[in-house]
Amino acid sequence: MQEKDKLNILRHSRHDWMNVVQVIKGNLQLDRKDRVYDILNEVTRRAEHEAKLSDLNTPDLAYKLITFNWQWQKFHLDIEMIGKPIDCARHEMCWLKFFDQFFEKLTEQSDSMTDPNLLVSFHLQETPYIEFDFQGGIQDMKNMQEWLAEWKVSSSCYVENIVANEQELVFVLNKK
Template sequence: MSENWTVVEMLRHTRHEWLNRLQLIKGNLSMGKTEQAKRIMDEIVQEMQQEALLSNLKLYRFAELLLTHNWKGYRFRLEYEIVKGQDNLRLDDQLLTDWTRGFFDELNRVSLPINDNILYMAIEPENDAVRFLFQFHGIIENEPELKNWLFCKEAYPDHVTYKQVSENEYQIQVLFCLE
């Protein structure tokens, strides 16, 4: 999964995404489903607000990783939320990006590809740390390998917890202390 995006490639993906959304809105309006069209527009507004909050964290590599994730053919779709808006988190952008990319790659490797897998990620800044709450809805084929990857990291992140909530729902909480 190459990450050497050119400006033209980024614009192509963005244009494709927006055209799909506009076609959804237009199709719903043409069928008289104005409430559905309004719901789609509200979702777009919320997503754009989250993108703005993500960009304001001043973690540019990390933001790029999240913003382009769903274009890369992973076995799971990513949704994220910045729980509290805060500018300029004092985290090492490269370390955070490398860890998150590694986590995404490992989750991609152990998740079942024929399922509609979704990873929901909440980012919650605290006084002296940032809490990342990952909720994975889908099928994990090799849970021991994922756990091994999560807990083998000695220095970064600072703390990890893992819990299987139900048959196809997993919760992973990761804590990164601020610099």
């Protein structure tokens, strides 16, 4: 990799942290010590989940998810890892394909007026699965459900347990 690209990664990371520093300073000035603790605990939690995600041996997926919020997006992404990191290299190709297409679909369909948030939870066990919990409006839910239905019959990973209503979309991505 070119040093310019490396500097760019550091620039984004620095920018994220400077935002945190500003929020901490603001709360300190207002003497809201409890709020400062909350912020510190939240960034620690996030850092721990990112570190675990980086340890799944799925570098393309990990980098994509960790840096997702660096650009302006129609929804905010939050990730969490449940369980200890395991080698998920053999799942990466199917996961990547699903994430790419789902992010594209959600960008097209999510209603940014509802401050949408997608929580992605990796359940790290012998056969790992991923839970998607989207909170926010979806413009054409019928279209979204038709798209998800196609993934119910995919050969290597498939969607199940879909819960969909006006303000949320929850499902699981499992492996055969």
